[in-house]
Amino acid sequence: MSFWNIQAALLVFTAGFALFNEKWLRLPATIGIMLLATLTSLSLVALQQLGVDMATPVEQLLSQIHFDDTVLKGLIGFLMFSGGLSIDLQRLRNNALIIAILAVIGTVISTALVAASVYFSAHLFQFDLSLQDCLLFGALISPTDPIAVLSILRKVGAPLDLEMQIAGESLFNDGVGITLFLLFTHLRHNQLPVDLGSSLWLFFREALGGLFSGLLMALLVKRLLRGINNYRVIILIYFAVASGGFALARSLEISGALAMVAAGLVLGNPGRHYEGISSHDKRRVMLFWEVTDDLLNALLFMLLGMEFLLVFQLENLLPLLLVVPLVLSSRTGSILLSLLIMHPLQRFNPTRALIMTWGGLRGALAVALALSLPVSNNRHLIVAMTYAVVLFSVLVQGTSLKHLIDRMRHRLDF
Numbered sequence: 461m462s463f464w465n466i467q468a469a470l471l472v473f474t475a476g477f478a479l480f481n482e483k484w485l486r487l488p489a490t491i492g493i494m495l496l497a498t499l500t501s502l503s504l505v506a507l508q509q510l511g512v513d514m515a516t517p518v519e520q521l522l523s524q525i526h527f528d529d530t531v532l533k534g535l536i537g538f539l540m541f542s543g544g545l546s547i548d549l550q551r552l553r554n555n556a557l558i559i560a561i562l563a564v565i566g567t568v569i570s571t572a573l574v575a576a577s578v579y580f581s582a583h584l585f586q587f588d589l590s591l592q593d594c595l596l597f598g599a600l601i602s603p604t605d606p607i608a609v610l611s612i613l614r615k616v617g618a619p620l621d622l623e624m625q626i627a628g629e630s631l632f633n634d635g636v637g638i639t640l641f642l643l644f645t646h647l648r649h650n651q652l653p654v655d656l657g658s659s660l661w662l663f664f665r666e667a668l669g670g671l672f673s674g675l676l677m678a679l680l681v682k683r684l685l686r687g688i689n690n691y692r693v694i695i696l697i698y699f700a701v702a703s704g705g706f707a708l709a710r711s712l713e714i715s716g717a718l719a720m721v722a723a724g725l726v727l728g729n730p731g732r733h734y735e736g737i738s739s740h741d742k743r744r745v746m747l748f749w750e751v752t753d754d755l756l757n758a759l760l761f762m763l764l765g766m767e768f769l770l771v772f773q774l775e776n777l778l779p780l781l782l783v784v785p786l787v788l789s790s791r792t793g794s795i796l797l798s799l800l801i802m803h804p805l806q807r808f809n810p811t812r813a814l815i816m817t818w819g820g821l822r823g824a825l826a827v828a829l830a831l832s833l834p835v836s837n838n839r840h841l842i843v844a845m846t847y848a849v850v851l852f853s854v855l856v857q858g859t860s861l862k863h864l865i866d867r868m869r870h871r872l873d874f
Contacts, residue, residue: 501765537706544724563632603637605823670715674722
């Protein structure tokens with residue numbers, strides 16, 4: 461099957477899922493599509509367990525997709541840029557310090573807690589996972605997905621500052637998580653010992669270099685777009701930034717993810733580059749990127765589901781059951797420690813901590829990073845654990861978050 465036939469089949473499935481969700485499920489678009497893609501992949505796994513050979517055609521299909529090039533070096537740029545476009549820059553500034561603590565310190569704490577707990581469990585129950593494997597898993601599973609959560613928060617009328625803190629944290633912890641993931645990948649690939657000084661320098665060079673380059677790109681594009689009154693041209697230019705800007709950042713060995721976050725934030729907010737077009741055309745630009753984000757999310761979940769069919773083994777059922785509470789506990793610990801650090805700035809609210817923990821959905825980024833892992837003895841287990849966490853996140857956390865907020869809303873006073 462050619463690449464274009466694979467792409468066509470995935471797009472048909474995605475469109476069908478979107479239609480089914482809109483007609484019958486009526487869940488937020490991202491959650492609905494992810495849910496149906498997840499159920500489809502589980503059905504394939506069930507057929508495989510019943511003796512129907514589903515693995516061979518799926519393996520032939522996936523062998524034609526180079527995940528590292530397709531996902532880590534391509535799709536992530538569009539996902540990060542799209543996420544940046546959706547955030548209100550002024551409200552982000554008002555919560556900047558709290559978001560920075562949650563996104564940077566919280567993500568590092570979560571990565572460490574996940575890695576430590578999974579590594580301890582691996583030794584206790586004799587799973588085949590090294591410390592480097594656990595660090596990679598901690599980095600890829602710690603970032604959260606803001607898109608689905610935001611739609612729920614807006615529907616129930618959650619406090620605006622809570623909404624922005626969850627969205628801002630999710631946006632920037634994506635970039636931090638990717639930077640940590642690439643750092644651990646670099647150390648693993650080059651067989652380097654974990655040296656704190658060089659690791660910190662590499663982290664800050666990637667992160668600050670990415671943010672600075674994204675800001676420069678956005679300012680240049682804003683200047684070029686002044687006076688342009690054609691939304692089609694703006695969409696094309698934005699598309700070029702998400703593709704070419706991401707590739708440029710990677711070639712400079714700085715964080716392409718954070719570069720796209722910064723570029724999306726600046727370009728997605730009002731400015732002189734928008735003076736020439738109507739509010740209706742501005743909305744068209746944003747709608748294009750909303751659809752792009754939904755499409756990429758669905759495609760990645762379909763790919764993860766097919767990959768899970770190949771890596772699922774009954775003997776790995778125990779680590780898949782253990783990893784969900786381990787990740788949730790690590791998320792709780794990182795939120796509580798971050799709120800403790802923020803205590804001088806903001807009164808501690810246990811309800812907020814609960815909602816931020818339960819609202820930390822895992823989405824396309826975790827999928828993308830897991831799929832991009834190089835083939836190794838432990839890749840199958842890391843992919844399967846990622847699938848288990850994402851599955852719980854979508855099926856349980858995503859569908860129950862609205863009910864939780866409704867019940868706790870009277871306690872969300874600050």
